[in-house]
Amino acid sequence: MHGLINKAIQSFVCATYGRECWLRATEVAELGFVEFEAMLVYDRDKSYRLLDALCAELKRPRDEFLEDLGTYLVSHPNMEGLRRLLRFGGVTYVEFLHSLDDLSDRVRLAVADLTLPALELIECSPNEFELHCHPGLDGYSSVMTGLLRAMADDYGALVFLTRTGTNDKGIDIISMTLVESAFAEGRNFDLGARS
Amino acid sequence: MLNHDQLGELLGTLCPMFVLLDGDGTIRQAGPTLQKLRSDRPMPGRAFLDVFDLVRPRSITSFRDLMASDSVKLSVKFRDEPRTALKGLVSPLPDGGAVINLSFGISILDAVRDYALTSADFSGTDLAIELLYLVEAKSAAMEASRSLNLRLQGAMLAAEEQAYTDTLTGLKNRRAMDHILEHLVSSKATFALMHLDLDFFKAVNDELGHAAGDHVLSEAARIMLEETRNDDTVARIGGDEFVLIFRGLSDRDVLQRIAERLISRLQQPMDYQGQTCAISASIGTALSAQIPSMDPADILNAADVALYEAKRSGRGCHRFYCEQEKAGH
The missing domain is CATH 3.30.70.270 (Reverse transcriptase/Diguanylate cyclase domain)
Known part of the structure; x- marks a missing residue:
């Protein structure tokens, strides 16, 4: 699994639960090291062993843990760069949702060897959407659920999100109801604010 | 055939950095994004070459020459600060005037900051936002690679140092x-x-x-x-x-x-x-x-x-x- 994904988990755990927790989990998972390199690729096995160790250590179901990871990726100051890249997707939350169809291509433009599963937005009605997360990365739809929730806050939109399950093609489905697109102020996004 | 107002409206939607010029080179209308770059000074009524300095083609100094030349590609700069560089495309109109469509080119990175531009300032087909996205994404990826390179270089130096050092005494081996x-x-x-x-x-x-x-x-x-x-x-x-x-x-x-x-x-x-x-x-x-x-x-x-x-x-x-x-x- 790509180092960026592993590094994201490391960053989330260290920022949220502390470095001690991270070190214990790397030991239980028998990684043999404690720091992931963002630009190297690791065995998928290692990442899932680590996830199991973390969830056991924190006594939390994997889905919940991964949803929190998704929220962290958007809302934590450590991840401002990533939040900005996502905000380039659109001026409104709905535009952003539509840009998710291109997300895996956008990601590959930036980091050629980071392959994320395809996403597909289905517009059921003007305020009802389904996001279809194609298979390829276990737990991806959980991360996306947390991420979409945090992005709604970022845009100031009021949205209800639930993971409704997996269809017969192995596609995870997230259902969304947009209650109000301008519910709150949202966070600022300045195109020219690159650091 | 469209009248000038209808044409201006159409251009405003498709290319928000256009200027519509009279036969003598006076700006009749300017697109909303272009006007935003000089929001305190309305462009209509001013001569195009008073607002912009023509960088290329070099030989041309008057609007008449510009219209007479075959050249359709322009490179211009604002005459006042900030002297943002713009690229332009000239298209003559049947009545003697012209439309010039301007765009930022590579100066876009500074321009979005200097003028606090937002996605709404670019037309929906403009790749400006994608370009800005790529610059940020690539810079972040490059920074991550650079920091990995530095760490690897440090590890390599340490390994070389060890290979030349007697580990017990710290002397050379x-x-x-x-x-x-x-x-x-x-x-x-x-x-x-x-x-x-x-x-x-x-x-x-x-x-x-x-x-x-x-x-x-x-x-x-x-x-x-x-x-x-x-x-x-x-x-x-x-x-x-x-x-x-x-x-x-x-x-x-x-x-x-x-x-x-x-x-x-x-x-x-x-x-x-x-x-x-x-x-x-x-x-x-x-x-x-x-x-x-x-x-x-x-x-x-x-x-x-x-x-x-x-x-x-x-x-x-x-x-x-x-x-x-x-x-x-």
Whole structure:
């Protein structure tokens, strides 16, 4: 699994639960090291062993843990760069949702060897959407659920999100109801604010 | 056919940085994004070439020439600060006027900051937002790669350093000494080489144990470093064997004094966990000038011969290599 994904988990755990927790989990998972390199690729096995160790250590179901990871990726100051890249997707939350169809291509433009599963937005009605997360990365739809929730806050939109399950093609489905697109102020996004 | 107002409206949607010009080069309408760049000064009514400086094509200085030329591509700059550069495309109108569609080109990175532009300022088909996205994404990826490279470089330097270092004493090892000697010989440098052997070291090892022996080696290394200059080389090339190389030094009196000081300091008893370790040292010195072949092996051998002489004279002695002795061995 790509180092960026592993590094994201490391960053989330260290920022949220502390470095001690991270070190214990790397030991239980028998990684043999404690720091992931963002630009190297690791065995998928290692990442899932680590996830199991973390969830056991924190006594939390994997889905919940991964949803929190998704929220962290958007809302934590450590991840401002990533939040900005996502905000380039659109001026409104709905535009952003539509840009998710291109997300895996956008990601590959930036980091050629980071392959994320395809996403597909289905517009059921003007305020009802389904996001279809194609298979390829276990737990991806959980991360996306947390991420979409945090992005709604970022845009100031009021949205209800639930993971409704997996269809017969192995596609995870997230259902969304947009209650109000301008519910709150949202966070600022300045195109020219690159650091 | 559209009238000018309808045309302006259409252009405003499709290319929000257009200017619509009269036959004499006066701006009749300007697109909303272009006007935003000079929000305090309405562009309509002003001459295009008063607002913009034509950078290319260079030969053209008047609007009339511009319209007469075949050139359709322009490169312009604002005449006032900030002097943002823009690219332009000219399309003449049947009534003698023209439409010029302007765009940022590469200056977009500064422009979004200078003018606080938002996605709404670009037309839906403009790739500006994608470009900005790519610049940020690529910079972030590049930064991550760069920091990985720095860490790998650090690890490589540390590994190389280790490969040239005797890990017990921190002195150079045999490999490093060979490199340095090779370098001195090939650059025909003047230098002196001492071969130093610790006396009674085996006894310390046997009687007081390896830990005491290791301690003695570290202490001896420290003393040798203290008694030499920074650009001299001190290497441990065997269990209790050391080589010291003095660059640019050929003065026998100076070398004699260094050797005596080394021996006298190494002879002072060392304390290891309450036990006294007593050693001494024998030294043989060869000068680069004594070895016409300038072969590293010959120089090491000469210092070895001198060391043998020193040992024959009893412990704690220093001898210079003497060319005549060679035949004797």
